[in-house]
Amino acid sequence: MAAIPIPHDFWPQCGYRLMGRDAAGCLLVTDDFLRSLLVRPELAPMAQSCPAEVALHERLLAHPRDGIGPADLAGLKDADAADNYGVWLRFRDRLLAQPTLEASYLALFQGDGVDVPPVFVQQLTQLLVRHALGDAATPMEARVGEMLFRAQKVSVLEDGAVMAADDETVDRQALSAGFGTVGELLRQSGIPTRSVDLDVLAEGNADEYWGRSEYFDLVVSLNHGQPALEALCRVLERWVTHFLGVRVRIQVAREIEDEHWVWHVGLDAQASGVLNDLYTGQEVGEDRMKRLLCLFRLEFAEPSAMLADIAGRPVYLAMAMDEHQRLKLKPQNLLLNLPLARRS
Template structure:
């Protein structure tokens, strides 16, 4: 008798998508309808007749052409703006056919007309696909760094990562929703709510609350969370580029022949660039580095000749105010690949 694998990340929309022969996620009408169900897209009682008609027509056929005249006919200018944003994103998805192809088009073109939230939602769904066979909750929690901003706490030598949105929610309501907000406004003391820190003993609790994003991961060197993050990076690269890599956490870079590095966020890029150039980096900036990794690309033929057999160093850093905003696209766009690889 086989045990069914636990489901996770239902909020990703993965169940609305269909993998193609390559394993990439085909855009479906139901996935597009999910964007029409967003609060800013749903008509309200006061909405004009044209808005009700357009929304209903798109629900019936999410890929139907919509012209500027259709949008301009909407009475509310804010609603017009929302439709333009969502329809532009919809057209991008339809044009490229899969979430992966659309994501690559966004991150390689540098186009800034796609909301960050929509890009993060693509990453969320794609990683749900990439990690479908995963049975390690620690790896799933580490994967949240790819699409959800983290709040960093350096406590007694530990590096604790908690979801920024969840931390903010608890700060405002104590995790008690509307009641908590009322208590805050009335200055009523509330009990302190602590988030669970995942470890090897309790990590199974993740399955029932994967869509709450309310667990904490210890990101210190040698901790399971760091290794789990490395495994997710390997899977991410393999899924998009069909290239095998080996990524290992490390504490420092000691390499006289340091040739290539990739910052996994803006801060890490800046710090690694300075170190590579031999510039002095202050202790405050060095402390911002949360993780260093050594990558080896196993498929030599994919790499430029000058980098074959050489490691690539990866860095992850927090902002000066203790936030972590990973850029997973850097793992796909900044590798030293040869022409045609």
């Protein structure tokens, strides 16, 4: 008898348990979630905060959907605090303008472009990845899920191993004293005078992930045949299905040998540029090709969900690091650029 997976509440600080649900399973913004944003250091009053700032904060904690006008912000003595509240209010209004968090997320990337700070986009992405994965994700799925909302530092070791670690964690640990070394791991990460000691997530230590999911301190191998890439395929499948309501199958691909290549989506800015150039027959330099980390092949379970003239054809995906060996995925690309027959 197969073992029943035990649900794990990973990334508990992201606010997932504060969200509501609608009948279709989409996330709803609650007052408690808005309050959790108000207690961020950028907004929480300090000892020197003026009475008007303290009163505004208390007012919003009590009624986080209250309308706040320019006069309310003008009464704050600290201009930086007023600016921070203005940013928060714009973000709040963007969230409340749509019926669900999913709709708010998609709306961020439409129109004139994203007008909220990256940290808020990152939090929304984390919430939505958490929701798409549910409570039965494997440790590897949860770890590669981090890649959708946190940049990775990539190292290609002398033996050909391609290792990905959380970019922010690498920088933080490299600047801290007293850390050991794991040999050549991340030796080419752009921090030549420091060593970084991070554990590699593997089958033998997989369950350790649950107790340290908030630390973002586990390294994964992005080599073909390793579990991380397969897990990433499963995560991206769920991401697409949750948002778009279509079932897709994503597999790792070695190369694109397709005389009828008709559609592609880059999972990041670097990969988009490489795929566009390859598709149009332009020369792609060796350095750019070396930075291409993986190709994927996406197929729709129901070809009728695709544009009629290319129904049944595969969609090629790719991800690539930049010249600083940084991988920054843009998961919204999959939601906005697939060849759907219709969009809700």
